[in-house]
Amino acid sequence: MKDDERSIQILKCHDDHAPVCFSINNEGTEGIPSFKLEEGSHCPWVKKEDQFGPDKLRSRIEPWLTALFQSEHLSVLVGSGLTQGLHQMAAGEQLSGMNEATFGIFDKEINTKAKDSAISAGRTKINIEDQIRVSNELLRGLEVLASTKSTDSKEYEDVATLQQALTSVLDDFTKSILKGENGLISAEIEKREKAFNYLVSFLMSFASRSGTRDRLHIFTTNYDRCIEAGADVAGLRLIDRFVGTLVPIFRSSRLDVDMHYNPPGIRGEPRYLEGVARFTKLHGSVDWIDYNKNIQRIGLPFGAEEIDPYLNAPGLKDANALQLMIYPNASKDRETASYPYVELFRDLAAAICRPNSTLICYGYSFGDEHINRVIEDMLTIPSAHLVIISYGDPLGRIMYTYEKLGRPAQITLLIGDHLGDFQTLVDHYLPKPAIDRTTFRMAELLKARWGTVQNDEDAKTPKPTPEGDTVQ
Structure with a gap:
């Protein structure tokens, strides 16, 4: 090699x-x-x-992650690396990145400003998210100029032209997102099942927490619905801010809604239902639209080829791609103050900035400063811990952030095409994806009958107890 x-x-x-x-x-x-x-x-x-070999690494990584995963508060931040890994496993090829778009009007001005934004975020090339954000700002400015002009003025024409161009760009961007979903769902059945099995194991490694622990909270910057699809296959119930069955509506009121059950023969002592997690899509989703003064989630099938037929459904009259709630990366915090993203970022801060909290970042390149700032605030709490797992660091942003944070004792790193490979990670290094007391009982039985043989290194490794704590 x-x-x-x-x-x-x-x-x-x-x-x-x-x-x-x-x-x-x-x-x-x-x-x-x-x-x-x-x-x-x-x-x-x-x-x-x-x-x-991997066995040497596993003896260090797996027990350590097992202990961290049973922290009082556990959150997972998933980036595009998860979608890339799944698509590679199922379809045998990488997804295309977020390439530049052409608007046909003000392209030079949009690209110039988008490049400045990309450089401020630590990137050398612009992407479509930079362009969408800049074009939205430009559109608002043009609307202000056109507000005092006649309908046949050049300013009015520029507004209409840019609106049409932005709608077309968003429509194409949506198709590229759905193409990634379609590539996963339409892959050969053996490869598709393998990919989903690994996705289930990945999710349940984090979600397998005893009822005495706080719920897992999953955050993602992705627009696709791979996590939702994996949760459906795993039987993992996701709790988010949407309320409703036929037309789920985003609600600002954050109530600690949860799921409990009553054990047989016990009254007045409900217990937490296992297999439940909280879920937040920080940058919106391909199936969220802003319509009729509400943020709605539409019935868009996983892997649909295009979104237009589902925007023409009854109850969504005149809806188009311009109303999709897709959040461009922001280098200016004022953009995070717009609804509904302010609620989503508050959820992130409230979930991770707590004592005895662990945040797992998988496939996230640390390219969003508004998210990085929350993570930096989290690490000011001495008992908080950050785990970064990534297939690579081509732009050096992960190691730059590690050095910038200056808290090495609170950070765990697994970076590389072996340590961060999706399949290898699930096979070798993530904890067992189950709440399984039988395993602990078997270990105790073997120890009582024949004893256990451990080398000096294993004896020093913290061992998880059935309740998730660690003992030395």
């Missing part, structure tokens, strides 16, 4: 004082990789000249 940037793995967990860098040295027997420390990288758990 070539020693390129993607072959470098970065691990920092447990008692590591600094990130440990290692690379895939060669492919071992039966395709099992072998690793070797990079020059200049030192760690106490492996010698510089030694080679090691």
Whole structure:
């Protein structure tokens, strides 16, 4: 294997004082990789000249993540890396990125301002989200200019032309999102089932929490509905801000609605129902529209080829792609003050900025400053912990954020095309996706009958108890 940037793995967990860098040295027997420390990288758990495999990594990573996943408050922030990993597993190819769009009017001005925005966010190239945000600002300015002009003026014509262009761009963007869903749902049945099985295991690794713990809260910056599809397959009930069955409406009133059940023979002592999580889409969704002064979720099938037929449904007269609630990345905080995104970002801050809270970031590139600021505030609480899992860091934003935060003891890193690979992560490093007391009872029985043999390193590893706490 070539020693390129993607072959470098970065691990920092447990008692590591600094990130440990290692690379895939060669492919071992039966395709099992072998690793070797990079020059200049030192760690106490492996010698510089030694080679090691996934088993060595698992003995450090899995117990550590198991302990963190049973924190009092657990949240997961999912970025586009999850969709990319699923699509690669099911369809065998990567999804196309968010490429630039052409408006046909004010393209030079839009792209110039969008480039400034991209640079301020740490990116060298603009994407369609930058362009959508700038074009929305331009449209509002043109509407102000045209408000005092006649209907046949150039200003009025520019408003109509830009509205039409923006609607077309949003429609094309929506199709690209739905194309990703369609690629997953229309893949070969064996590959599709494999992808969904891994997605279920991924979600349940986080959601498998005992009833004495606070609910898992899933956040995502994605517009697609892969997480919702995986939750449906897993039987995981998602609680969000939408209320209603036929026409779900976004509600600002945040009540701690939950799901309980009454155990047989017990009165007045309801218990939390297992398999429930809270869910927030920070940047909106492909099936959210702003219509009739409400944010509605429309009945858009997963993997539909286009959205127009479902916008023409009864009750959505004259609705179009311009009313889709798709939130462009913001480099200015004033944009997060618009409805409904202010409610969503408040949910993020309220969920993670608490004592004994753990936030898992998977596939998130740390390109949204308004989210990064909340994470930075979270780490001012000494008992809070951040886990970053990523397939790579091509722009260096993850390691830049790690250095900027300056709290290494509160941060765990798993970065690289091995540690951050979706399938490898589920197979080797995530905790068992089940609330399974039988496993603990079996371990206790084996220990009572024959004893257990542990090496010095395993003896130092915190072990989870049936209630999710750890013991030394």
